[in-house]
Amino acid sequence: MTWTPDDTWIAATGALCALACSLPGCFLVLRKMSMMGDAISHAVLPGLAIAFLVTGDRASLPMFLGAAATGVLTAVFTQWITRFGNIDQGAAMGIVFTTLFALGLILIVQAADHVDLDPGCVLYGAIEFITFDTISLGPLEIPRAALVNGGALLLNLIVIAALYKELRLGSFDPGLADTLGFSSGLLHYLLMTLVAVTTVAAFESVGSIIVIAMMIVPPAAALLLTRRLLPMLLLSSAIAGGSAVLGHWAALVLPPMLGFERTNTSGMIAFTAGLLFTLAWIFSPTEGLLKRHTAASGPPGDPA
Amino acid sequence: MPTLQDILGTILLQSYNTRVVVLGTAMLGLASGITGAFLLLRKRSLMGDALSHATFPGIGIAFALMISAGGSGKALPGLLTGATVSGVLGVLCMLAIRNTTRLRDDVAMGFVLSVFFGTGAAVYAMVQTKPGAAGLESFIYGKAASMVLSDVLLIFAVGLLVTATALLLLKELTVLCFDEGFAASTGWPVLTLDILLLVLVTAVTVTGLQAVGLVLIIAFLIIPPTAARFWTHSLRRMLVLSGAIGAVSGWLGASVSALFANLPAGALIVLTAATLFLFSLLFGTARGVVLKRIDQSRLQRRIGRQHLLRAAYEILETMGQPVSNQPIPRQRLLEHRSWANPELSRLLAQARHEDHIEPGPNPSLIHLSESGFGEASRITRNHRLWELYLITHADIAPSHVDRDADLVEHILGAEMVRALEAELKPRPVIPNSPHRIPSPP
Numbered sequence: 254m255t256w257t258p259d260d261t262w263i264a265a266t267g268a269l270c271a272l273a274c275s276l277p278g279c280f281l282v283l284r285k286m287s288m289m290g291d292a293i294s295h296a297v298l299p300g301l302a303i304a305f306l307v308t309g310d311r312a313s314l315p316m317f318l319g320a321a322a323t324g325v326l327t328a329v330f331t332q333w334i335t336r337f338g339n340i341d342q343g344a345a346m347g348i349v350f351t352t353l354f355a356l357g358l359i360l361i362v363q364a365a366d367h368v369d370l371d372p373g374c375v376l377y378g379a380i381e382f383i384t385f386d387t388i389s390l391g392p393l394e395i396p397r398a399a400l401v402n403g404g405a406l407l408l409n410l411i412v413i414a415a416l417y418k419e420l421r422l423g424s425f426d427p428g429l430a431d432t433l434g435f436s437s438g439l440l441h442y443l444l445m446t447l448v449a450v451t452t453v454a455a456f457e458s459v460g461s462i463i464v465i466a467m468m469i470v471p472p473a474a475a476l477l478l479t480r481r482l483l484p485m486l487l488l489s490s491a492i493a494g495g496s497a498v499l500g501h502w503a504a505l506v507l508p509p510m511l512g513f514e515r516t517n518t519s520g521m522i523a524f525t526a527g528l529l530f531t532l533a534w535i536f537s538p539t540e541g542l543l544k545r546h547t548a549a550s551g552p553p554g555d556p557a
Numbered sequence: 558m559p560t561l562q563d564i565l566g567t568i569l570l571q572s573y574n575t576r577v578v579v580l581g582t583a584m585l586g587l588a589s590g591i592t593g594a595f596l597l598l599r600k601r602s603l604m605g606d607a608l609s610h611a612t613f614p615g616i617g618i619a620f621a622l623m624i625s626a627g628g629s630g631k632a633l634p635g636l637l638t639g640a641t642v643s644g645v646l647g648v649l650c651m652l653a654i655r656n657t658t659r660l661r662d663d664v665a666m667g668f669v670l671s672v673f674f675g676t677g678a679a680v681y682a683m684v685q686t687k688p689g690a691a692g693l694e695s696f697i698y699g700k701a702a703s704m705v706l707s708d709v710l711l712i713f714a715v716g717l718l719v720t721a722t723a724l725l726l727l728k729e730l731t732v733l734c735f736d737e738g739f740a741a742s743t744g745w746p747v748l749t750l751d752i753l754l755l756v757l758v759t760a761v762t763v764t765g766l767q768a769v770g771l772v773l774i775i776a777f778l779i780i781p782p783t784a785a786r787f788w789t790h791s792l793r794r795m796l797v798l799s800g801a802i803g804a805v806s807g808w809l810g811a812s813v814s815a816l817f818a819n820l821p822a823g824a825l826i827v828l829t830a831a832t833l834f835l836f837s838l839l840f841g842t843a844r845g846v847v848l849k850r851i852d853q854s855r856l857q858r859r860i861g862r863q864h865l866l867r868a869a870y871e872i873l874e875t876m877g878q879p880v881s882n883q884p885i886p887r888q889r890l891l892e893h894r895s896w897a898n899p900e901l902s903r904l905l906a907q908a909r910h911e912d913h914i915e916p917g918p919n920p921s922l923i924h925l926s927e928s929g930f931g932e933a934s935r936i937t938r939n940h941r942l943w944e945l946y947l948i949t950h951a952d953i954a955p956s957h958v959d960r961d962a963d964l965v966e967h968i969l970g971a972e973m974v975r976a977l978e979a980e981l982k983p984r985p986v987i988p989n990s991p992h993r994i995p996s997p998p
Contacts, residue, residue, distance in 0.1 A: 287667040288603050295772065337846050338838050343663060344602035344783045348834060351776035355827035359820055462678055466671035473664045508683055517682035523675020530668065534658065542657060 259384045260501065266383055266399040267497035267522055270455045271467040273406035275493035276413055277448045278468035279486055282476060283424040288343065289328070289445070290468035292350040293452045294461040296327040298357025306364050317453060324449025327353060328442065380459040380518045398458035405454040412447055413486075420444065421482050459519065466523035467493050474526075474533040477540060492533075496526035563816060572815075579811040581709035581768060582826060586803030588716035589761045589774065590781035591723050594792075594799045595754055597782040598734035600662065604755070605778035607651065607666040608644050608762045609771050613677025615643025620693060621684045631689060633767075640763045647673050648755040652748070708768045715764040719757045720800075730754060731792055773823040777803055780830040787841025802837075806830035858907065865904045866913065866933035867940060868893045869925055871990070873933075882930040884922040941990060942977045 274290070281287050297320035304319030327349050334345040383398035413420060419440055422430040427437035448468075455464045475489035500522030508516045535542045566572065589605075596604050619639025623632060647669040654665040681693065723730065732740040733750045741747045758778070765774035785798035810826030839847050872889050873880050891901055905923065908914045913929030925933060 282664055285661055285663050287664050288606065288670075291606065291667065291670060334838070338783075338787070339844065340783055340786065341597065341600045341602060343600060344597055344779050347602050347606060347775060347779035348783060348831065351772050351779065351827050352831040354772050355776070355824035355831070358824040359828070362819060362821060462671070462675045465667075466675050469664060469667035469671055473660055473668055476660065476664075477658055504679070511683065513683035514686050515682065516679045520675040520677070520679030520682065523672055524679055527668070527672030527676070530672070534654070540658065545657065 256505070260505065262384050262396050262399060263380055263518060264498045264501040266396060266402055266459060267380055267463065267501055267518065268494040269399060269402040269406050270380075270459050270463055271471070271493035271497040271522070272490050273402055273409050273451050274455055274464050274467035275471040275489045276406075276409045276486065277444060277451055279472040279475070279482075279489050280420060280424050280444055281448065281468060282472040283482075284444075286342065286346075287469045287473070288346055289448055290452055291465045292331070292346045293324040293327050293449055294456050294464060296350040296353040296357075297321075297323045297453060298354050299323055299360055300326075300357075302357050302360035302364055306360065313457070317457065320453040320457070321446075321449050323353065324453055325442070325446050328445035328449065332441070380463065383459065401454050401458045405451045409447060409451060412443070416440070416443070424482075462517075462519040462523050463497075466526050467496070470523070470526040470530050471496065474530040477530075477533045477537045480539075492526065492529050496529055497522050500525035575812070575815045577706055577709050578704045578815065578822065579808050581704045581712045582807030582811045582822070583804040584709075584712050584716045584807075585761070585765050585769060585774075586777055586781065586805070586807035586826075586830075587800040588712075588719045588803075589765060589777035590785070590799035590801070590803030591720055591796050592754075592758050592761050593778035593803075594782035594785065594796050595723070595730055595734055596758060596778060597786065598792075599754075601666070602779045602783070603663070603666055603775075604758055605762055605775045607670040608647060608755075608759055609766050609774055610670045610674035610677070611647025612640035612644045612763055612766060613674050614680050615639035615641070615646075615677075616693065617677055617680035617684050618643070621680070621687070624684070624687050624689070629689065631693070637763060637767065640766070641759060643673065643677075644759040644763055645756065648752070648759060652751060652755070656748075704768055712764055712768055715760050719760055722753075722757060723796075726750070726753070727793075727796075734792075769826075770823045773826055776827040776830055777806075780827075780834050781806065784830070784834040784837040784841075787837040787844045789843050802830070802833050806833060861904050862908060862911070862913070863936050864894060865890075865901075865908055866925075866929065867936050869923065869929075870933040870937040880934075882925050882927075884917075884924045887921045887923055890923060939974055942974065944990075946977050 278287070278290065281289050300319035300321070300323030301316055302319075304315040308315045327346075330349045331342065331345045334340065334348060335342050338345070380398070383396040386397045387394040388397050388400060389395075419430065419435045422433070422435065423437045423440040423444075427441075430437040430440065452464050452468075471489040471492040472485070474492050475485045478488055479485050501518050503525055504516050504518040504521035507521070508514060533541070538544065593602070593605070596602050616636050616639050619635050620631070622639075623629070623635050628635070651662075651665040651669045654660055654668060655662055660668075684693075729740075729745060729750055732745060733747060733754070737747055740750075761778070762774055765777060769777075781803035782795070782799040784802050785795045788798055789795050806826055806829045810829040811822050813829070814820050814822035814825045837845065839845055842848060868890055869885055870880070872885050872893055873883065876883060876885075887901075887905075890896070891898065896904070905914065908929065909916060912926055913932060915924040915926045915929075917924050
């Protein structure tokens with residue numbers, strides 16, 4: 254195995270993206286909405302298609318805006334259906350994203366009559382190829398994906414730092430938040446906008462697998478290790494960053510060992526995150542499987 | 558554009574290809590509608606989403622194993638087995654997370670979805686360089702329109718099996734969905750039932766995935782049951798309706814796609830189901846939004862009328878005993894309750910429309926009609942009876958009783974009123990208010 258400067262960029266970009274996704278992911282997991290990342294990454298299709306049909310061009314900015322707008326709409330529609338229909342949030346989410354995806358497919362087929370527009374290549378970037386698309390910044394050639402994900406991370410950090418207290422309250426007790434005068438509805442939509450922007454920025458540059466996995470797995474693992482929000486955010490970031498770096502390393506090391514040529518870095522990052530989650534699940538000092546096992550098999554009546 | 562004859566021919570399944578596709582998707586809609594109903598009740602609608610992604614690594618690994626065993630690598634039974642095994646592993650992993658941590662269903666599903674899908678992507682990228690791997694992904698993005706007879710036979714076999722199992726275990730699954738704790742405490746094998754239900758879902762998902770694709774099978778498991786929920790409160794009726802909505806979406810959607818060759822069948826079926834959902838959300842007879850709104854506004858109107866008439870009666874009481882029907886200054890009414898001016902005007906117009914108020918030349922003097930006066934004394938009497946009942950039998954302080962009475966009196970039935978009267982005899986025909994009545998000015 255040879256680790257090249259390109260590999261450093263890939264691992265670094267993966268880590269930036271993982272951090273950017275895991276921060277809002279913590280709030281999604283706490284609000285029982287962890288499937289939102291998956292829903293948004295499917296639901297943006299009509300936004301992309303409409304942006305393309307309107308501008309007739311595959312330029313990034315209109316596409317990005319179209320996708321982000323549809324992402325926010327997904328959250329809005331989900332909220333409406335949940336409230337007016339009085340049904341389970343998961344079901345509402347599923348209805349919205351499958352319908353939007355189907356609508357997007359039909360629009361794309363219409364657009365594809367005029368020009369080649371393959372959903373596969375318009376939609377999803379691949380983290381392996383980010384070093385082919387660089388931007389010169391002084392003496393440095395920085396991959397565009399690193400800048401995009403760094404920007405998304407910065408945005409998430411700023412919003413979460415500025416509204417930390419409100420977001421915390423809104424996640425644990427929306428009723429109290431409303432009573433104290435922070436609109437929990439407004440906070441909800443703000444968070445959803447953040448999720449939509451992060452999701453679109455990340456999957457456009459490095460692919461959807463990392464986004465979906467990093468919004469759920471590191472926060473879930475962190476939640477097994479702590480019950481406090483700030484440690485959870487920090488642990489989740491550490492697990493996300495660790496999965497990205499280890500995952501890319503594993504993607505280089507593992508295939509030769511199994512007799513294959515190469516594998517998919519995003520997939521390995523998700524797999525590594527899954528392994529880290531499993532470690533937390535087994536060894537968590539407060540509620541890991543080991544702890545539960547020893548507690549359950551201890552002598553009866555033992556207060557320890 | 559298709560002619561009328563084309564449309565009829567397609568809907569009535571006259572062409573062979575259409576018949577295959579339409580029957581296959583309709584059967585799949587039926588089976589997933591029924592299994593999806595249980596998922597919805599267990600608040601696990603996105604299970605289909607998690608499961609269909611969780612089959613991904615199994616497909617890649619089955620392919621690699623079959624290649625190394627010297628086979629073609631794309632034998633359908635092998636791939637289906639791989640998908641099922643990995644789907645079941647995903648389900649077990651999800652149940653393990655749910656039962657041994659405090660993470661909720663949605664996190665467990667999201668974990669399985671993303672980690673299995675990522676692993677699948679890694680496995681797929683590894684085996685991609687092997688000969689014959691091209692086209693493996695069509696397994697994930699199956700196309701409804703290219704369904705062949707063997708697919709339909711498989712769908713029918715699995716669909717009938719799943720439907721029959723679900724109906725045979727209807728009682729057990731019902732208990733599991735509505736009261737898991739009760740089921741466990743009375744000795745039902747809850748975990749086994751849970752696994753069994755998810756195995757049924759896995760069977761439907763894997764079959765559907767290969768035949769019609771990922772997004773359609775997710776939609777099939779969620780949309781029909783949710784739509785059916787708006788029409789009924791009974792599980793049996795919901796199952797029948799959900800199956801029917803799934804089947805009809807499959808039939809109509811596939812028919813439309815047969816008419817417009819370039820539109821993807823899966824997407825059209827989802828949109829058909831979504832249209833049926835929207836219709837149910839609005840007009841459903843059990844929980845539909847429109848009916849709920851109508852009910853609410855009817856109740857609001859009734860409460861408004863009762864408040865107005867009671868206020869009028871209470872003012873008449875202050876104008877002299879015995880209470881007689883005389884004109885009431887509008888200003889007194891406005892002061893009596895905290896009504897806004899336009900609200901009072903609306904209530905008065907409504908009362909005039911219902912003939913409770915005499916149409917008079919002077920809008921600032923309100924004169925109750927004969928029936929309005931009778932209604933007002935009846936309403937006031939009910940309110941007082943209820944207040945007395947609360948004071949004597951429910952130990953509620955007289956100062957708090959008005960609001961409590963107000964919450965319940967609008968839904969008092971005639972039977973209840975009779976019971977209250979019997980309870981509170983002997984009393985004057987219209988009892989006095991327990992509140993201090995302001996002395997007449």
